[in-house]
Amino acid sequence: MNILLLGSGGREHAFAWKIVQSPDCSNLYVAPGNAGTSDIAINVSLGITDFEAIKNFILAKEIGLVVVGPEEPLVKGIVDFLQNQPETADIPVVGPSQLGATLEGSKDFSKRFMMRNGVPTAAYETFTASELEEGLAYLERQKLPIVLKADGLAAGKGVLICLTLEEAKSSLKEMLLDQKFGEASSKVVIEEFLTGIELSVFVATDGKNYKILPEAKDYKRIGEGDTGLNTGGMGAVSPVIFADEAFMRKVEERVVKPTVEGLAKEGIPYKGFLFIGLMNNNGDPFVIEYNVRMGDPETEAVLPRINSDFLGLLKGIATGTLADYNLEISKDYATTVVMVSGGYPGSYEKGFPITLPKEHSGSVIFHAGTAFNSQGELTNQGGRVLAITGQGKTLAEALDHAFSTVNSITWNKAYFRKDIGQDILKLIDK
Numbered sequence: 001m002n003i004l005l006l007g008s009g010g011r012e013h014a015f016a017w018k019i020v021q022s023p024d025c026s027n028l029y030v031a032p033g034n035a036g037t038s039d040i041a042i043n044v045s046l047g048i049t050d051f052e053a054i055k056n057f058i059l060a061k062e063i064g065l066v067v068v069g070p071e072e073p074l075v076k077g078i079v080d081f082l083q084n085q086p087e088t089a090d091i092p093v094v095g096p097s098q099l100g101a102t103l104e105g106s107k108d109f110s111k112r113f114m115m116r117n118g119v120p121t122a123a124y125e126t127f128t129a130s131e132l133e134e135g136l137a138y139l140e141r142q143k144l145p146i147v148l149k150a151d152g153l154a155a156g157k158g159v160l161i162c163l164t165l166e167e168a169k170s171s172l173k174e175m176l177l178d179q180k181f182g183e184a185s186s187k188v189v190i191e192e193f194l195t196g197i198e199l200s201v202f203v204a205t206d207g208k209n210y211k212i213l214p215e216a217k218d219y220k221r222i223g224e225g226d227t228g229l230n231t232g233g234m235g236a237v238s239p240v241i242f243a244d245e246a247f248m249r250k251v252e253e254r255v256v257k258p259t260v261e262g263l264a265k266e267g268i269p270y271k272g273f274l275f276i277g278l279m280n281n282n283g284d285p286f287v288i289e290y291n292v293r294m295g296d297p298e299t300e301a302v303l304p305r306i307n308s309d310f311l312g313l314l315k316g317i318a319t320g321t322l323a324d325y326n327l328e329i330s331k332d333y334a335t336t337v338v339m340v341s342g343g344y345p346g347s348y349e350k351g352f353p354i355t356l357p358k359e360h361s362g363s364v365i366f367h368a369g370t371a372f373n374s375q376g377e378l379t380n381q382g383g384r385v386l387a388i389t390g391q392g393k394t395l396a397e398a399l400d401h402a403f404s405t406v407n408s409i410t411w412n413k414a415y416f417r418k419d420i421g422q423d424i425l426k427l428i429d430k
Contacts, residue, residue, distance in 0.1 A: 007069025036367025
């Protein structure tokens with residue numbers, strides 16, 4: 001089977017790494033890919049939202065399966081586009097319809113979906129610029145801290161936690177009037193602040209059946225001790241000790257089942273991954289958000305724990321045969337440490353040569369923002385550059401393998417958090 005994978009980040013390198021292990025993979029094309037995917041697959045210079053060019057490539061290379069990694073082409077309707085073209089209508093695609101992708105594309109849409117289908121989530125209201133005064137009055141009636149979310153896609157940065165009423169009012173004005181997050185904040189969801197421990201649960205679904213993949217905990221802030229600005233993610237750990245069997249049963253019954261059943265009941269076509277951001281609040285799950293694809297960097301910690309044929313999982317999703325797939329999950333730990341360009345998530349310099357170790361036993365190096373320069377040197381070309389995943393029988397062993405490799409990688413102004421997984425280690429020690 002010839003496969004086309006769309007995307008260029010660490011998530012897509014992890015997907016590619018897993019797909020090429022399958023005996024059913026003939027040729028894997030990654031568009032546009034990165035320096036890491038070029039080692040194991042064929043990179044293709046295609047824009048992920050250039051649907052016409054993607055269609056032509058699918059036909060030229062006799063692609064038998066399309067896998068959509070990031071959210072942008074899903075929200076813009078790539079699945080609908082391919083299914084509405086006579087030449088590509090029968091080619092299986094991993095990814096939800098444009099309506100399904102609205103679960104991530106609009107926070108207001110997803111909150112209303114949760115409310116309709118009885119999925120536990122924080123209380124909220126949504127406001128536009130013309131409703132600013134109502135929004136300010138609403139803030140005055142709420143407990144602090146309070147959460148403000150840009151309704152649309154904001155590259156993982158459109159969520160603010162405001163500690164004071166003054167900060168909340170000022171932020172709401174910036175979002176609605178000054179378009180702090182561009183078009184994404186033309187609507188703002190004001191949401192109750194939930195306390196507890198966050199985790200990510202990943203579900204594969206063919207629209208009727210589902211498989212719950214390994215859960216993970218990610219680390220969003222740039223600074224150690226979860227301080228500083230939010231990022232796309234600085235690391236991840238899987239499995240998560242506080243997500244025990246009893247808690248995961250609640251997640252399945254209260255969140256996963258009503259979500260998948262709600263999609264089917266409301267006639268929302270959905271054959272893809274569902275990333276559910278959860279808060280464990282005293283043993284009860286509350287949904288913070290839905291994403292309509294796998295997370296990054298959680299994917300780099302989740303996929304190494306899947307022992308069964310990953311391509312088989314993808315085909316089951318896309319062809320509606322997921323019930324026949326036997327998901328096998330390792331009990332080992334996987335821990336991911338993200339290395340970023342100095343200055344990220346603000347401005348940063350690109351083009352520094354990267355030195356990688358020849359040997360890195362017990363770990364996998366996933367590329368994100370990397371490319372080769374004209375001299376053939378590996379260089380940093382993005383904010384998040386590499387994701388190093390260590391594996392081990394224990395969390396401590398997995399972390400040792402990850403950090404051992406991280407410490408052997410160098411480029412100018414590289415940065416990483418040294419405290420990834422330390423909070424979980426403390427829970428285990430207790």
